[in-house]
Amino acid sequence: MTAAKPAPKPQAKSVARAGGRGRPSKAKGLDLKETILDAAEGLFARHGFHGVTTRQVAAEAGVDTALIHYYFGAKRELFDAVFLRRAEILNQAREASMNAYVAAHDPATMTVEGVIEAFIEPLLRISQDGGAGWKSYFALVAQVNNTPAWGGETMARFFDPVVHQLVETLKTLRPQAEYRDLYWCYQFLTGSMMLSLSETGRIDSLSEGECHSSDLEAVRQRLFSYCAAGFEAVIAKAK
Amino acid sequence: MTAAKPAPKPQAKSVARAGGRGRPSKAKGLDLKETILDAAEGLFARHGFHGVTTRQVAAEAGVDTALIHYYFGAKRELFDAVFLRRAEILNQAREASMNAYVAAHDPATMTVEGVIEAFIEPLLRISQDGGAGWKSYFALVAQVNNTPAWGGETMARFFDPVVHQLVETLKTLRPQAEYRDLYWCYQFLTGSMMLSLSETGRIDSLSEGECHSSDLEAVRQRLFSYCAAGFEAVIAKAK
DNA sequence: TTCAATTTTCATCACTTGATGAAAAATAGC
DNA sequence: GCTATTTTTCATCAAGTGATGAAAATTGAA
Secondary structure (H helix, E strand, O other), rough: OOOOOOOOOOOOOOOOOOOOOOOOOOOOHHHHHHHHHHHHHHHHHOOOOOOOHHHHHHHHHHHOOOHHHHOOOOHHHHHHHHHHHHHHHHHHHHHHHHHHHHOOOOOOOOOHHHHHHHHHHHHHHHHHHHOOOHHHHHHHHHHHHOOOHHHHHHHHHHHHHHHHHHHHHHHHHHHOOOOOHHHHHHHHHHHHHHHOOOOOHHHHHHOOOOOOOOOHHHHHHHHHHHHHHHHHHHHHOOO | OOOOOOOOOOOOOOOOOOOOOOOOOOOOHHHHHHHHHHHHHHHHHHHOOOOOOOOHHHHOOOOOOHHHHHHHHHHHHHHHHHHHHHHHHHHHHHHHHHHHHHHHOOOOOHHHHHHHHHHHHHHHHHHHOOHHHHHHHHHHHHHHHHOOOOOOHHHHHHEEEEEEEHHHHHHHHHHOOOOHHHHHHHHHHHHHHHHHHHOHHHHHHHOOOOOOOHHHHHHHHHHHHHHHHEEEEEEEEHO
16 A cells, blocks of 8 residues: 555664754664564574564564564564674675685695585584574574575575685686586585574484584584585586 | 364264264365365475465365364364375385385495485485475475474474484494484485475576576485485594 | 654554354265 | 265454554753
8 A cells, every 4th residue: 555665764873964953873772673683583583484473573572562663664674684684794704714715725725625614614603602693593594595485585685695606616626527516515515504503403302312403513523524525426426 | 262172073984984874975075185285285385384374275275264174173283284194105115215225235235325315215206206296395394394493393203213214224334433423414414305305496596597406316416425425424534 | 941853652453363153065875 | 855964165253463653752962
């Protein structure tokens, strides 16, 4: 019914615009925004987009329901805000990690495992050191990654560039490899990585206590060499 | 409010019970049940449990909303029915496949890749030959596998036994390997496998047309050797 | 203090949700 | 055709959904 966008746009006018009179948003507004995002993040991660109501988010954050719409607009916009908040940090960390690896090695000493480690390690480190919010976030991404309806476009929108960077680096390292094979191997890698990062608890019960989802150190010790060996095997077989 | 279970139990009385008079459910009731399950399967696979309403399922199946509750009870019971229907077929096929592999080889000629192939191949074949319903089903399983809230227990309830069979077979083949490592490798394997089977379309756009989610032959040519090499590398490193 | 701008609360709307009970239609043994 | 049973439809409920407009409270510049 609404024509264009009657949307509320509180957006950080921060330091007061020229001639402005009103209240130049102090810290309180931002803190609340973050509180809402945190609450939404945890709930979305556990129950998915449709499994959460704006009222639940409001209750979890301890704010009025209307405030969510005031700050973020529609429910889907809130979700996007949750998704975007950490995606940028993540992409920067990964890009920096891969650039650092390439810069620190000359082509002769670079290895497939090294590149893969540079691609994955930032996520493991952030998940371990970044606080509980990051764990929820990875669970959220894993869920989106497996959502056919709109997951694909969402993932592409936020994460494609750094993936291309990985593939191109691997192509430089193994020029004889076909792109087909590299992309398929990436698909296998990301499936393993996301499931491990999302800490579903499945491996805990399956292994009857031998392994724990939360043990990212155990992931670190195995995932890099697992994926690297897989890549090499696929490339070798294709020749 | 309701005490115990006022639930409708139409359950196949099939061939008419002794002294029965009424109508001994012909074929129509069963067909309709399957139609509803098919509709629910497709919708759940695309949008998840909470992203689908019983009314949508009814509309898709071309039946009245009340009929769904008549046949399946609550929405969650419908979901479980969808999940269970193919899980049994799947488990039988995988168990048979692995047994056949073990029976056809003496220990000396068995390989890790062979065991893994016996574990995965049935799913690929069924997805290719079993009709569109199976593709939806795998997407559904992939989604459940990445759902922290209740996905873990659901997966365990339906799929743990055959996974233990895989791990035990691998343990026989590589007695020096630790269970820890085998379970982690399985975690990596299942992440890759489920993402590939669910055909999210993500690899299509990512690879800019080089690869296609629906190309399960491409998966077959790469996934077995990828995982096998990964397993061997992890086992070797642990020593 | 005044006052305009912002933030927060409150009440509520129009609509959808899962679910149910009662009536109607269909079915098959007698 | 009669009748007991099952299947299907219809109308509807109580609770909850996302969202909004208006009022109240808060804030800081003038």
